[in-house]
Amino acid sequence: MADWTEGYISDINYTYGYYPYLNPNSVIIPFLRAGLEVPKFSTACELGFGQGISINTHAAASDIKWYGTDFNPAHASFAQEIADITDSDIHISDESFSEFCSRSDLPDFDFIGLHGIWSWISDDNRHIITDFLRRKLKVGGVLYISYNTLPGWSATAPIRHMLNQHDHMLGSRGQNMKKRVQASMDFTQNLLNICQPLVQQSPLIPQKIEQMQTQDRNYLAHEYFNSDWQPMYFSELSDWLSPTKATFACSPNVLEDFPHSNFTDEQLDFLNSLDDPMFIQSVKDYMRNTQFRQDFWVKGARNISTAKLEKTWQNLRFLMISNRQDITLNIEGNIGTIELLPNIYEPILDILADYKIHQVADIEQALPDSIKQSQLFEALSFLKAKNNIILVQDEQVIETVRQRCEKLNHYILQQSLVEQNITSLVSPLTGGAFSFSQFDLIFLHTYQQGKKSSTQLAEVAWQVLTQQSKHLVKKGKDLQTEEENLAELNNMATNFISNTLPLAKRLQIITD
Numbered sequence: 001m002a003d004w005t006e007g008y009i010s011d012i013n014y015t016y017g018y019y020p021y022l023n024p025n026s027v028i029i030p031f032l033r034a035g036l037e038v039p040k041f042s043t044a045c046e047l048g049f050g051q052g053i054s055i056n057t058h059a060a061a062s063d064i065k066w067y068g069t070d071f072n073p074a075h076a077s078f079a080q081e082i083a084d085i086t087d088s089d090i091h092i093s094d095e096s097f098s099e100f101c102s103r104s105d106l107p108d109f110d111f112i113g114l115h116g117i118w119s120w121i122s123d124d125n126r127h128i129i130t131d132f133l134r135r136k137l138k139v140g141g142v143l144y145i146s147y148n149t150l151p152g153w154s155a156t157a158p159i160r161h162m163l164n165q166h167d168h169m170l171g172s173r174g175q176n177m178k179k180r181v182q183a184s185m186d187f188t189q190n191l192l193n194i195c196q197p198l199v200q201q202s203p204l205i206p207q208k209i210e211q212m213q214t215q216d217r218n219y220l221a222h223e224y225f226n227s228d229w230q231p232m233y234f235s236e237l238s239d240w241l242s243p244t245k246a247t248f249a250c251s252p253n254v255l256e257d258f259p260h261s262n263f264t265d266e267q268l269d270f271l272n273s274l275d276d277p278m279f280i281q282s283v284k285d286y287m288r289n290t291q292f293r294q295d296f297w298v299k300g301a302r303n304i305s306t307a308k309l310e311k312t313w314q315n316l317r318f319l320m321i322s323n324r325q326d327i328t329l330n331i332e333g334n335i336g337t338i339e340l341l342p343n344i345y346e347p348i349l350d351i352l353a354d355y356k357i358h359q360v361a362d363i364e365q366a367l368p369d370s371i372k373q374s375q376l377f378e379a380l381s382f383l384k385a386k387n388n389i390i391l392v393q394d395e396q397v398i399e400t401v402r403q404r405c406e407k408l409n410h411y412i413l414q415q416s417l418v419e420q421n422i423t424s425l426v427s428p429l430t431g432g433a434f435s436f437s438q439f440d441l442i443f444l445h446t447y448q449q450g451k452k453s454s455t456q457l458a459e460v461a462w463q464v465l466t467q468q469s470k471h472l473v474k475k476g477k478d479l480q481t482e483e484e485n486l487a488e489l490n491n492m493a494t495n496f497i498s499n500t501l502p503l504a505k506r507l508q509i510i511t512d
């Protein structure tokens with residue numbers, strides 16, 4: 001019988017991550033910042049959805065019809081279980097890319113997303129995907145793609161090669177994958193300790209493998225142990241995508257595209273001397289030694305007119321989710337911290353500080369004339385990228401998705417009492433999910449059951465820990481007694497009440 005895995009790791013399942021840039025709503029602000037028309041999204045597709053947390057979140061919290069595939073049947077089965085709970089408009093499949101992409105019953109898509117796929121598949125599969133993008137991504141449609149990038153990977157690529165080689169030559173097929181990962185990691189680390197010329201040339205190698213020793217073994221298996229692994233230069237990806245007619249649009253993270261926090265004056269002068277936008281991306285990757293790129297591409301980029309840009313912005317709605325007093329007026333970039341101007345940001349934050357949804361047109365009206373429209377739009381973009389404020393969907397969409405989000409959150413909160421896998425909860429306001437700590441999930445569940453004081457929250461969390469024969473570790477020290485554990489859980493619960501709970505309420509993840 002043919003091997004369905006195509007050399008891809010299948011005897012250990014992937015992690016339960018959520019990836020916000022797979023949310024089509026995350027296209028809106030970066031596209032406007034890049035001066036591009038924003039398409040309407042009614043159909044979307046995720047290729048290689050893993051455990052399916054992102055695709056299920058986006059199907060539950062939007063009015064978009066979602067399709068997706070992942071050939072690992074354990075992944076597809078878990079994704080389907082969640083889909084059944086939410087009753088969303090979602091079509092889950094366990095077909096390989098070659099089977100799925102050749103189907104004749106699929107619609108054309110406004111959005112196609114692949115996270116953590118492109119670098120870990122064969123050239124044959126890359127051809128299948130580019131052919132699919134050529135045929136099935138609508139004109140005006142958006143592609144989200146992430147991939148391991150050169151030159152960032154060139155120094156540490158020998159680690160991946162040796163891990164894979166060791167597993168291939170000495171890994172025992174009868175042994176479970178986690179043990180094989182550990183054996184190859186230990187072998188490679190021991191080897192690199194005595195590879196002075198290599199380490200001298202690439203001094204980051206020991207640090208990198210040290211850091212890998214702390215990472216989730218399921219993640220490491222999928223990242224480093226597949227038979228295919230191909231980091232690429234931006235220009236190589238661009239060549240691959242050329243037949244699809246998609247061109248580079250922008251980064252999903254507007255802060256990545258903000259030159260002043262990412263490049264020195266000398267680098268900016270260098271970049272300003274270049275004209276070709278694609279070549280500029282390659283040069284930026286050299287300046288930043290980029291290891292991983294996440295980008296939006298668009299099939300048929302169209303510049304938005306000034307009038308439409310203004311109108312689109314004015315119709316957007318925002319809500320502050322951070323506690324006002326915790327918002328810092330700076331952004332972190334590759335070259336350090338950049339201060340944001342208080343005379344622009346403070347008046348905007350003051351308007352948003354009532355934690356109500358505000359339309360941009362109203363914010364603009366309420367601001368002094370000294371703040372220009374372009375400054376307002378930039379400030380909102382940056383505050384959104386810093387996760388201080390969220391972009392809110394249309395009211396009608398929120399009402400359509402509210403019940404589905406409740407069902408999904410209910411399921412995740414229930415499972416937090418017994419398993420530590422999904423750690424994101426979905427907001428009907430944004431169409432996406434937000435990460436919470438394992439204890440915050442237990443506290444949220446308990447709070448919803450009507451136990452609202454820090455003592456009650458701590459007691460339930462302690463019951464959950466004792467049922468799993470676990471206890472807390474604080475600053476590397478095991479907390480042995482019930483008293484010590486309860487005291488620490490009480491601190492955590494107090495912090496939860498002042499920080500996480502208001503956030504979850506503002507996101508309408510839970511109600512009172």
Ligand SMILES: C[S@@+](CC[C@H](N)C(=O)[O-])C[C@H]1O[C@@H](n2cnc3c(N)ncnc32)[C@H](O)[C@@H]1O
Nearest residue numbers: 008017048049050070071072096097115116222
């Ligand atoms: C690194 S994981 C990323 C999963 C998910 N996108 C995420 O980021 O959480 C890659 C996924 O692609 C799936 N995959 C790999 N090759 C595939 C193929 N040829 N057809 C369908 N799915 C494939 C794997 O089963 C795995 O779940």
